Amino acid sequence: MFELNFIAEPGIQTENSDSCWSFLHKRKTNEAEIAQKKTIVETQTTEPMGKYYTWAICAILLIAGVSLYYKPRQTVSPDMVLNQVVDLIIESGYMKDLQLAEAHFMPRSVIVTITAHKLTSVQKFIQGYRREDNIPFEIFQKNNMSYVSLNLPWEGGNKGGDMEALKSLAAKTVFSNKISINYTDHYFELQGRSSDIISYLLQMAETGLIQKFTLSVLHLESGRFFLKVQVNET
Numbered sequence: 001m002f003e004l005n006f007i008a009e010p011g012i013q014t015e016n017s018d019s020c021w022s023f024l025h026k027r028k029t030n031e032a033e034i035a036q037k038k039t040i041v042e043t044q045t046t047e048p049m050g051k052y053y054t055w056a057i058c059a060i061l062l063i064a065g066v067s068l069y070y071k072p073r074q075t076v077s078p079d080m081v082l083n084q085v086v087d088l089i090i091e092s093g094y095m096k097d098l099q100l101a102e103a104h105f106m107p108r109s110v111i112v113t114i115t116a117h118k119l120t121s122v123q124k125f126i127q128g129y130r131r132e133d134n135i136p137f138e139i140f141q142k143n144n145m146s147y148v149s150l151n152l153p154w155e156g157g158n159k160g161g162d163m164e165a166l167k168s169l170a171a172k173t174v175f176s177n178k179i180s181i182n183y184t185d186h187y188f189e190l191q192g193r194s195s196d197i198i199s200y201l202l203q204m205a206e207t208g209l210i211q212k213f214t215l216s217v218l219h220l221e222s223g224r225f226f227l228k229v230q231v232n233e234t
Helices: 023-069 078-091 119-127 163-172 194-206
Strands: 099-105 109-116 137-142 145-153 180-183 187-192 213-219 225-231
Touching: 078 099, 078 109, 078 145, 078 194, 078 213, 109 119, 119 137, 119 145, 163 180, 163 187, 163 194, 187 194, 194 213, 194 225
Parallel strands: none
Antiparallel strands: 099 109, 099 213, 109 145, 137 145, 180 187, 187 225, 213 225
């Protein structure tokens, strides 16, 4: 690079002089300033973009976590649920160390509780119980007994049921000679053998009544079964 001297005397200079303008010095200064400005601009541009990508990744992870946690419950038909309860009532007379304790048909779920003397019995039951349906369950112990509670989906809570329809249905159902029936304006009670309870439940399902009531099935210590049916008032 060269330097021009507009201040000193014309001619070739024998010594270096400060009386000159250097294009080399000027260019270095400009390049340094440009590089500094470029660095500042890049930094200012990169920081917001980095924050944007960080927030985007966090949002995606949050949505994925919520989706996994609130995974929609698998749809199971009411007929399948009723068949499962009926099977458990039947098998209570044959299963070793396993008994149906109670089943409650509520508006949005059927809670079935099975009891056993040994914890291994309920554990083995869960391992082989319709695992493809992903039915929620809970195992617990109380008073030296082991329990497993199944939470089956149910589409109940429908309106339109009345006691007259239940009494009329009972008159059409074939029961054993060990049956007893009680009823009021708000509930209907049936006590008898497992076959009596099953016959009445199937009749309710066939006539479209079973989802119009809140039901409870209890297995009594005597070995008999107790069915209580209540009108859905809410």
